[in-house]
Each structure stands twice: as C-alpha cells, then as structure tokens.
Amino acid sequence: MTATIRNRLLSTLLVLFGVSLIVFLLLQLVPGDPAVTILGSGATAEAVAALRTELGLDRALPIQFFDYLGGLVRGDLGRSLTVNAPVTDIMLPRFANTIILTVAALILCIVVAVPLGVIAAHKQYSIFDRVSMMVSLAGASMPVYWFGLLLIGAFAVTLGWLPTSGMYNPRFPGGFTDLLAHLVLPAIAAALVPLAVIARMTRSVMIDILQQDYIRTLRASGLSTNSVLWRHALRNALPPIVNIIGLQVGYLLGGVVFVEVVFGWPGLGQQLYTSITQRDIPVVQAGVLFIALAFVIINLLADGAVGLLDPRTRRKVGA
Amino acid sequence: MSTLVAGRTFPWVRRSSAGGPVQVDTDTPKPQWRLAVRAFSRDRMAVVSLVVLVIVTLAAVFAPLLTPYSPTAGDPVDRLAGIGTEGHLLGLDGQGRDIWTRLLYGGRNSLMTAVVPVFVVFPLALMIGLFAGYRRSRAGEVLMRILDVLFAFPLVLLAIALSAVLGAGLGNVMLAIGITLIPYMARVAYTAAVSEASKDYIEAARAYGANPLLLMFRELMPNVVVQLLVYSTTLCGLMIVVASGLSFLGVGVIPPTPDWGIMTADGKNVLLEGIYHVATIPGLLILVVSLAFNLVGDGIRDALDPRKQTN
Numbered sequence: 001m002t003a004t005i006r007n008r009l010l011s012t013l014l015v016l017f018g019v020s021l022i023v024f025l026l027l028q029l030v031p032g033d034p035a036v037t038i039l040g041s042g043a044t045a046e047a048v049a050a051l052r053t054e055l056g057l058d059r060a061l062p063i064q065f066f067d068y069l070g071g072l073v074r075g076d077l078g079r080s081l082t083v084n085a086p087v088t089d090i091m092l093p094r095f096a097n098t099i100i101l102t103v104a105a106l107i108l109c110i111v112v113a114v115p116l117g118v119i120a121a122h123k124q125y126s127i128f129d130r131v132s133m134m135v136s137l138a139g140a141s142m143p144v145y146w147f148g149l150l151l152i153g154a155f156a157v158t159l160g161w162l163p164t165s166g167m168y169n170p171r172f173p174g175g176f177t178d179l180l181a182h183l184v185l186p187a188i189a190a191a192l193v194p195l196a197v198i199a200r201m202t203r204s205v206m207i208d209i210l211q212q213d214y215i216r217t218l219r220a221s222g223l224s225t226n227s228v229l230w231r232h233a234l235r236n237a238l239p240p241i242v243n244i245i246g247l248q249v250g251y252l253l254g255g256v257v258f259v260e261v262v263f264g265w266p267g268l269g270q271q272l273y274t275s276i277t278q279r280d281i282p283v284v285q286a287g288v289l290f291i292a293l294a295f296v297i298i299n300l301l302a303d304g305a306v307g308l309l310d311p312r313t314r315r316k317v318g319a
Numbered sequence: 320m321s322t323l324v325a326g327r328t329f330p331w332v333r334r335s336s337a338g339g340p341v342q343v344d345t346d347t348p349k350p351q352w353r354l355a356v357r358a359f360s361r362d363r364m365a366v367v368s369l370v371v372l373v374i375v376t377l378a379a380v381f382a383p384l385l386t387p388y389s390p391t392a393g394d395p396v397d398r399l400a401g402i403g404t405e406g407h408l409l410g411l412d413g414q415g416r417d418i419w420t421r422l423l424y425g426g427r428n429s430l431m432t433a434v435v436p437v438f439v440v441f442p443l444a445l446m447i448g449l450f451a452g453y454r455r456s457r458a459g460e461v462l463m464r465i466l467d468v469l470f471a472f473p474l475v476l477l478a479i480a481l482s483a484v485l486g487a488g489l490g491n492v493m494l495a496i497g498i499t500l501i502p503y504m505a506r507v508a509y510t511a512a513v514s515e516a517s518k519d520y521i522e523a524a525r526a527y528g529a530n531p532l533l534l535m536f537r538e539l540m541p542n543v544v545v546q547l548l549v550y551s552t553t554l555c556g557l558m559i560v561v562a563s564g565l566s567f568l569g570v571g572v573i574p575p576t577p578d579w580g581i582m583t584a585d586g587k588n589v590l591l592e593g594i595y596h597v598a599t600i601p602g603l604l605i606l607v608v609s610l611a612f613n614l615v616g617d618g619i620r621d622a623l624d625p626r627k628q629t630n
Contacts, residue, residue: 254475
C-alpha cells in the first residue's frame with residue numbers, strides 16, 4: 001500500500017513538472033515580444049532591451065524555465081502586467097472563491113446524479129428512466145454559458161427570486177445566507193453537464209451490477225429492494241463512479257470559467273477572462289496553473305478513494 | 320496457433336494479392352458496412368439527428384440564397400425587435416441585425432471551428448496511435464507519455480489558454496482546438512490499436528509471417544479508424560460547444576463576424592433588460608447541433624457493434 005501511494009505521488013510530481021513546463025511555454029506562444037507588448041509599439045529600442053533584461057527575457061529558455069520553477073516552489077508567480085501586484089496576491093483569494101463554487105456544484109452533482117442513475121437503472125426502460133436519460137443526454141450537450149443565461153433570465157430577471165450576479169450583495173452584504181442566494185444559480189449551471197454524465201455513467205454501471213448472480217442471490221434470500229439497491233449494489237458500483245466523478249471535475253473546472261463570467265462570480269475564471277482581454281499573460285498562466293493543480297489533486301484524491309473502496313486495485317497497482 | 324489457422328482463408332492474404340474490389344466470402348453474406356448502414360438506418364434518433372446536421376450544414380453553405388440581409392450590417396431603428404417581426408422571422412439583435420441571417424452565416428464559422436480541427440487532427444492521431452500502440456516504437460511511446468501530461472488540463476481550459484495566447488481569430492481558434500484535441504484523439508487511437516493488436520487475428524497473421532507494416536495499415540488500421548471515427552463524431556458535438564464558448568469569451572472568432580457563440584454573448588447584454596430572444600436562439604441551436612452530433616456518434620457506435628446489427 002505504501003509503495004502504491006509513493007508511486008502515485010511520484011507520478012503526480014512528474015505530471016506537475018510537466019504542467020508547469022507547459023504553462024511556462026504558453027508565454028512563448030504569444031506572438032511578438034512581451035517587452036514590446038508591455039511598453040507599447042512606440043517604445044525605444046533601449047527601453048525594450050532594458051525591460052527584457054529586467055524580466056530576464058534575454059536569458060536562455062531552460063534557465064528562464066528553472067527560474068520560473070524556482071519561483072513556483074516559493075509561491076512566486078511573477079507580477080501582473082496590468083495591476084501593480086504579485087500574481088499570487090491576486091489569484092489566491094479568487095482561487096478560494098472558485099473552490100466554493102466548485103465544491104457546491106460537485107456536491108449538487110453527486111447528490112442528484114447518483115440517486116438518479118441508481119433509480120433509472122433499477123427501473124430500466126420505465127418512463128422515469130427514459131425521461132431522465134433523455135434529459136441528461138441533452139444536459140451533457142448543453143453549452144454551459146447559455147444555460148447560465150437561461151437561469152438568469154428565468155430565476156433572476158423574470159421571477160426575481162435570486163440575484164443576477166456577484167457573490168455578495170454589494171450594498172447590504174449579508175453573510176452566509178447572502179452567499180448562498182448568490183451561489184444557487186451558478187452552482188446549478190456549473191453542475192449540469194457533469195451531473196448528466198455522472199448520472200448516465202451510474203446508470204450503466206448499476207445495470208451491469210444488477211444483472212450479476214450475487215444480486216439475484218441477495219434478492220432470493222429475501223432482502224428488501226432498497227437494501228439490495230443502495231447497500232449492496234451501489235457499494236460495488238462506487239469505484240467506477242468515483243473515478244468518473246474525479247474526471248468530471250475537469251469539465252466542472254473548465255465550465256466554471258464560463259459560469260464565473262456569466263454570473264460575475266469573482267473567481268479564477270472571471271479573473272482569467274479579464275486578464276485574457278488585457279493580455280496579462282502572467283495572470284493567465286497562474287489561472288491555468290491553479291486550475292490544473294486542482295484537477296490533478298482531485299484526481300489523486302479520487303484514485304485514493306477508489307483504492308479504499310476497491311481492495312483489488314490496491315494489490316494491482318502495488319504490484 | 321495451428322488450430323487457429325487451420326481451415327481458414329485469411330482476408331489479408333486475399334486482399335494483398337488482389338488490387339480490385341474484395342470478393343465476398345460465402346460465409347459472410349453481406350459486407351459489414353452494409354449491415355452497419357442498415358443498423359444505423361433503423362436507429363430513428365440517429366437518422367433524425369443526421370438529417371438535422373445535413374440541413375444545418377446546407378443552410379450555412381447556401382446562406383446567401385436563404386436571406387436577403389447582410390449578417391454584419393443592421394438597421395438600428397428596429398433594434399431588438401422580437402420573434403415574428405415582419406420581414407425578420409427571428410427578430411433583430413441589439414444592433415438591429417437580422418438574427419436568422421446571422422444564424423445562417425454564423426453557422427459557417429461555428430461549424431468550421433468545431434469540425435475542421437477534428438478532421439485535421441484525425442490522421443495525425445491515427446498515426447500516433449498506430450505507431451505507439453501497435454508498432455510500440457520508442458518515439459511513439461515517449462510521445463504518448465508527453466501527451467499524458469496534457470490531460471492534467473481540463474479540455475476547455477487548455478483551449479481557452481491556447482487561444483488566449485495565440486490571439487483571437489478564425490485560424491487561431493482552429494489551431495488552439497486542434498492542439499487541444501491531439502492528446503484526446505491520440506489516446507483513443509492508441510487504446511484501440513493496443514486492444515486490436517492483442518486480438519487473435521493479428522497474432523495469427525503475425526505467426527503467418529505477414530508484413531508488419533502491411534498488416535498494420537491493411538488490417539489493424541480500419542478497426543482503429545472506425546473507433547476513432549465514432550469518437551470524432553462525438554467530439555464534434557463537444558467542440559461546437561467549446562468553439563462557440565471561445566467566441567462567447569471573446570477569444571474566438573472576432574466580431575462583427577457572426578458566430579453562434581458571439582451571438583449568445585451579444586444576447587447576454589440585453590438579457591438583464593428582460594429581452595431574451597437574442598441570447599436564447601443561437602444557444603438553442605448550439606445545443607441542438609451538439610446533441611445531434613452526439614446522437615449520430617451513438618448511432619454509428621451501435622451500428623458497428625455486431626451484437627446490435629441483428630434484429
């Protein structure tokens with residue numbers, strides 16, 4: 001078991017190294033000289049050269065990368081090009097806001113999708129099954145940004161039940177209930193696509209399991225349907241479900257960018273959007289890095305959870 | 320192995336000796352693709368979806384014939400006129416441009432930015448998958464490990480990041496989406512190649528002394544292509560959403576060029592005033608087209624599954 005964990009952590013470190021390399025290389029893809037971009041096209045050659053030296057752009061690429069990597073380890077992601085502040089100071093509070101939104105959406109996903117899939121599998125080919133799978137198929141193809149707009153139109157503009165955007169009421173910030181009211185719509189918008197995929201996955205895994213012999217034996221021995229379904233069958237369905245949930249977090253984190261822009265949620269995604277329009281590349285790099293980091297860590301946790309849930313994987317991976 | 324070979328003619332021997340159309344064995348009464356087409360045509364949802372896709376594509380191609388208006392020039396007097404306005408079936412947007420016209424012309428960009436990258440990356444992914452998965456070439460394996468790192472980035476995020484650094488514009492969006500797709504498509508081709516390569520018919524052919532390259536291209540590749548094709552169709556559905564999303568964020572197609580994502584973003588601004596049609600219509604179309612691609616993909620997958628071909 002410890003060997004498994006060690007190997008997994010080691011490969012995660014390698015992935016993180018690769019991630020930081022790619023994020024670093026993103027800057028190299030930017031057309032033109034960053035120094036010229038900062039100073040504007042009217043700058044003198046001397047000024048550009050001075051800035052290049054100051055930013056370290058005149059050094060060899062590998063040296064620049066290891067410098068960048070060293071900064072990362074120390075928590076230094078450089079300075080924003082538009083706001084006179086370190087990137088870390090800008091991004092950390094926003095990262096926290098993104099986590100609030102993502103966790104809320106994820107909870108919503110799991111609480112709705114798993115029971116939906118289990119019931120659909122139990123009542124295969126029933127009206128409930130057909131309708132919920134049709135809806136989730138449409139949900140899986142949904143443009144998140146559009147769905148967000150529909151929610152705003154329906155629940156915020158027409159009905160006026162919930163706020164249209166932001167995280168707190170700007171005039172009367174009201175603590176937790178205020179946050180919750182602002183959180184409902186964006187969380188639903190962000191949750192929809194992963195929810196649909198997880199529900200479909202849960203259904204197909206459960207259908208396979210419900211056909212197995214031991215389920216028939218359990219039923220024959222007089223266990224209640226609920227007990228068979230929720231205690232015995234679902235427990236065995238959990239490893240693949242947890243796996244797909246881990247992977248869907250990727251879609252969730254990508255979709256969050258759209259959701260934050262649509263709902264004005266002050267998280268990484270919205271900052272990413274603002275920085276993209278301002279071509280503030282260090283901030284864009286940091287945003288991408290944070291989200292990738294979150295994705296990698298969540299998948300590591302999901303793998304760990306699968307290991308706990310399914311004893312077979314422990315031996316297999318350790319071998 | 321000898322039991323496997325005994326009493327069977329091997330298709331690759333036959334095909335490699337004859338250049339013309341393949342003779343059909345008596346024990347397989349119909350070629351497989353015809354069975355697949357028949358199975359597909361029985362899948363009502365898939366057929367309807369295919370028809371929808373054909374109509375949308377034709378409408379985009381023949382846009383000038385279907386509308387008298389310009390997609391970029393508007394009449395500010397009637398701006399935001401609703402659905403059913405005389406002469407403007409789907410109404411006008413915030414700048415007084417005809418929404419029906421912009422949908423038609425916008426379809427060109429939306430479909431192109433989604434579909435072109437998939438089909439450009441297709442052969443590349445196929446080659447990576449074949450050489451890494453079947454030939455087990457060192458370079459191919461190393462490439463697969465490098466591509467694995469890209470999976471640490473959520474797909475949408477990678478597309479956003481790439482088009483953000485490359486800058487907006489039709490070509491750059493396609494480039495960004497294409498790069499994003501490489502690891503995903505290569506992985507599918509790789510997995511398909513690995514699993515096909517371990518099957519008995521390939522092993523038998525190897526034992527039989529078939530030329531490895533010929534074996535790879537003639538026997539292995541068609542099976543990998545089929546799996547990659549199913550995946551690509553589904554990907555097109557996702558990419559419609561992603562490509563329009565990039566335009567929605569302003570890192571895709573540059574306004575005033577019409578695009579379904581840009582149109583949705585235009586509608587966002589008037590939504591808060593209680594005017595819904597500008598955002599609702601293009602978004603609905605994105606959903607319908609994406610769903611259609613997914614259903615066609617599912618239909619092709621089922622149609623190619625021999626267990627589902629029979630009645």
